Amino acid sequence: MTTPPAARPPEIHKEPSMLLQKNMLADYFTRVSKAREEGKKIAYTFVPGNLTELLHAFDVVPVYPEINALQNGMRKRSAKFILDAEKIGHSEDVCTYVKADLGMLLNGNVGPTGEIIPEPDILLLSYTGCFTFMKWFEILKQHYPKAEVVMLQVPYQGEGTPTPAMREYIVRQLRESVIPAFERISGHRFEEDRLREQLRRSAEAEEGLVFALQSARRRPSPIDAYFGGVYYIGPMFTAFRGTPECVDYYDTLREEIQNRIDAHAGPITPEGPMAEEKYRLIVEGPPNWTHFREFWKLFYDEGAVVVASTYTKVGGLYDQGFRHNPDDPLGTLADYCMGCYTNLNLPTRVELIEKYIRDFEADGFLINSIKSCNSFSSGQLLILRELERRTGKPGGFFESDLVDPRYFSAANIKNRLESYLQMLDQRRSQAVA
Amino acid sequence: MTRLRPTVAEIVEQTLALYEDLDFSYVRAWKSKSTSRRAVGFMPVYMPREIIHAAGMLPVGVMGGGDRLDIIKGDAYFQSYLCHIPRSTIELALSHRLDSLDGMVFPSICDVIRNLSGMWKLLFPEKMARYLDFPQNFDPALGGRFYRQELESLRSALSELNALPPQDSALTHSICLFNKNRRLVKALYDLRASKPWLVPTYEAYLLLRAGNILDVEEHTQLLEDYLVRVESEPRKPMDNIRVIVVGSFCEQPPLGLILTLERAGCYIVDDDFVLASRWITADISKTGDPLEALVEAYLKNSTFHSSKFEGSTPKWRHLIEQVKARQADGVVFAAPSFCDPALLDQPQYEKGLEEAGIAHTTFKYAENTGQFQNIREQIGTFSDSLKLWSEAP
Ligand code: SF4
Ligand code: SF4
Numbered sequence: 001m002t003t004p005p006a007a008r009p010p011e012i013h014k015e016p017s018m019l020l021q022k023n024m025l026a027d028y029f030t031r032v033s034k035a036r037e038e039g040k041k042i043a044y045t046f047v048p049g050n051l052t053e054l055l056h057a058f059d060v061v062p063v064y065p066e067i068n069a070l071q072n073g074m075r076k077r078s079a080k081f082i083l084d085a086e087k088i089g090h091s092e093d094v095c096t097y098v099k100a101d102l103g104m105l106l107n108g109n110v111g112p113t114g115e116i117i118p119e120p121d122i123l124l125l126s127y128t129g130c131f132t133f134m135k136w137f138e139i140l141k142q143h144y145p146k147a148e149v150v151m152l153q154v155p156y157q158g159e160g161t162p163t164p165a166m167r168e169y170i171v172r173q174l175r176e177s178v179i180p181a182f183e184r185i186s187g188h189r190f191e192e193d194r195l196r197e198q199l200r201r202s203a204e205a206e207e208g209l210v211f212a213l214q215s216a217r218r219r220p221s222p223i224d225a226y227f228g229g230v231y232y233i234g235p236m237f238t239a240f241r242g243t244p245e246c247v248d249y250y251d252t253l254r255e256e257i258q259n260r261i262d263a264h265a266g267p268i269t270p271e272g273p274m275a276e277e278k279y280r281l282i283v284e285g286p287p288n289w290t291h292f293r294e295f296w297k298l299f300y301d302e303g304a305v306v307v308a309s310t311y312t313k314v315g316g317l318y319d320q321g322f323r324h325n326p327d328d329p330l331g332t333l334a335d336y337c338m339g340c341y342t343n344l345n346l347p348t349r350v351e352l353i354e355k356y357i358r359d360f361e362a363d364g365f366l367i368n369s370i371k372s373c374n375s376f377s378s379g380q381l382l383i384l385r386e387l388e389r390r391t392g393k394p395g396g397f398f399e400s401d402l403v404d405p406r407y408f409s410a411a412n413i414k415n416r417l418e419s420y421l422q423m424l425d426q427r428r429s430q431a432v433a
Numbered sequence: 434m435t436r437l438r439p440t441v442a443e444i445v446e447q448t449l450a451l452y453e454d455l456d457f458s459y460v461r462a463w464k465s466k467s468t469s470r471r472a473v474g475f476m477p478v479y480m481p482r483e484i485i486h487a488a489g490m491l492p493v494g495v496m497g498g499g500d501r502l503d504i505i506k507g508d509a510y511f512q513s514y515l516c517h518i519p520r521s522t523i524e525l526a527l528s529h530r531l532d533s534l535d536g537m538v539f540p541s542i543c544d545v546i547r548n549l550s551g552m553w554k555l556l557f558p559e560k561m562a563r564y565l566d567f568p569q570n571f572d573p574a575l576g577g578r579f580y581r582q583e584l585e586s587l588r589s590a591l592s593e594l595n596a597l598p599p600q601d602s603a604l605t606h607s608i609c610l611f612n613k614n615r616r617l618v619k620a621l622y623d624l625r626a627s628k629p630w631l632v633p634t635y636e637a638y639l640l641l642r643a644g645n646i647l648d649v650e651e652h653t654q655l656l657e658d659y660l661v662r663v664e665s666e667p668r669k670p671m672d673n674i675r676v677i678v679v680g681s682f683c684e685q686p687p688l689g690l691i692l693t694l695e696r697a698g699c700y701i702v703d704d705d706f707v708l709a710s711r712w713i714t715a716d717i718s719k720t721g722d723p724l725e726a727l728v729e730a731y732l733k734n735s736t737f738h739s740s741k742f743e744g745s746t747p748k749w750r751h752l753i754e755q756v757k758a759r760q761a762d763g764v765v766f767a768a769p770s771f772c773d774p775a776l777l778d779q780p781q782y783e784k785g786l787e788e789a790g791i792a793h794t795t796f797k798y799a800e801n802t803g804q805f806q807n808i809r810e811q812i813g814t815f816s817d818s819l820k821l822w823s824e825a826p
Pocket of ligand 1: 095096097098129130131132133342372373374375376402
């Protein structure tokens, strides 16, 4: 699952921040494809609990297989990749991100922008919030025997809060295992000041992301915090955090949203500014990427705006106050890794969504249950019940997949969404009567 | 008065009764002997049971509901594309069959069991529910240190259940008892591998499952009895192939499936069923700090498994070693549907086996699968083809 995007569906109505992000991404993929020629080392790594600032401090180029998978999903290339992975023995039952990635590899590792993604020198396994990450990199290691695997185990917040022992474990792994491995492979010495500088810029950009996410408390909300939100988290959750471009991106985004706030305008959809805000919803779970625009359209056609989502927290809960702290570089990386959404236990997830429902004055909440993703999906039916019980707000339940188009039924989702919204209407009219 | 050893038939009858008792009556009876007694359940795959035992409690392995539990409420908690064991486990709890358990431990094996720990907290707030993380870093100073802190924290959570402070001497004593138990389980597995006609897996499996619930000393005695008695059973070798079953470590195959494999011409000479009793592969040190001994055993002497990260060595290396050590003719991948850990490993194993020229076959099951005809045919064909191969000039 886990990831943000920053995609480029055709004929989309684009705001300045989107154009900026599009260019950033294009540059990034070019940088990746040229990294070898420029003598740079390449690390494949995951989005949740990513150590992007640390990689930058070593001048190592990060590649995120999850992002490649989702980008290929948006570009309708994942179906073939998944089938190719199944042809070599991967089960139809397992996470499709893994299969989409493997399929890309089997087809020459041509990335979403048509440029070849070079082999990794390092497989940096930030094992945060998802068991499948371990399996995924075991598989990749077999394909890339020369790559060195570097593991950072991030303990799960089973009891609801991170403990000092967990934090210490992560910091010690960073200091005694991850950093020495990066020094060895990259040939650069670790310079803490370089890391601090990155972290300082991360924190600055994080303010901008939080401004965007919190803007949805307004009526009308100037953003869609799920379908639009996945674009807003793009630079922050991936290769850009800690860079000056990332700070610029969030400055641009802030300005754009402020303009909409000033104009009392709603979110921008791929078909232009959204009409009246009729329903305010919270969404739990990742989106579907293969039919992303179709999925979004079902919402904006009905005047449904997502005012907060959990998916936009897979790379960190900045809205709950976390900021990277340059004064404690390794400690802050540990805190960051532990706090990603899928690393929270179920009761904490319920509390967070409950808070969103109240803080964002939502009419209800929806769960998009992803077949691929046990980390997100297992337990979601109980989340549904708990939230309904605690908030009295109705919940809706959809099922789809991230990048496997076989599990996206537009008609089914449309029906469900329509009847869900009708139910909200009925409740409203009963409340008025 | 000398104790009369039970016969093999009696042991099978007793263990089958324990297996079929979804009400965990044994646990209730065990607890009724003293008001201070507590019982703590744990999910697959591994749990350092010594810690529960040393706290004066009965460790109880909960392995889902098998094929005899009607799922009435459990399905409402899980989507159709998730495996079966969490729904039957929730069913057991909602139908009050787990009421005798004072707590549950959810070891780190996959995200389904991980999330089940949180579901437990929400559904049964009055019961202790702990997630137990295992180290993926095997350096004693890193992963070892973290794991020790996990165990200390579990220990203190347990001591809240009966208000007894943890004692190292008790833990050392428990380690000794479980060492003996593990040695006998190993002897059982070794005997089955050397004389598979003597120890049908149906019986070995029931014995292992009994170890999930019986007090360790009682279980050790049962193993001893079986090992002595089975030697004189009038059982004859058959023309079966020798296979290792892989992938069934969490949601268990129904008993009927194990029988089907045997009847289709297989001697199962190794497997990954009920791993908690075999996870640690050598005696745990009974000298020094007992908690440290548990940590060391995990880091140095635990079996290979899907839930353990294998960063540098090929996943299949251990399996091929096992095939050789057990002189197996082939491998049967039998994984529960939707089991990510098992199913994501499978293609890697297959690749390794193919390179090594070792035959294998694959199917999926659910713990409540009732029809085995297809599997019987598939395994029959697999077995016949291997026999033909071995008979070829
Ligand atoms: S299981 Fe979920 S979190 Fe894990 S890789 Fe797959 S989609 Fe991502
Ligand atoms: S059967 Fe597999 S997926 Fe299901 S809980 Fe067990 S290990 Fe996890």
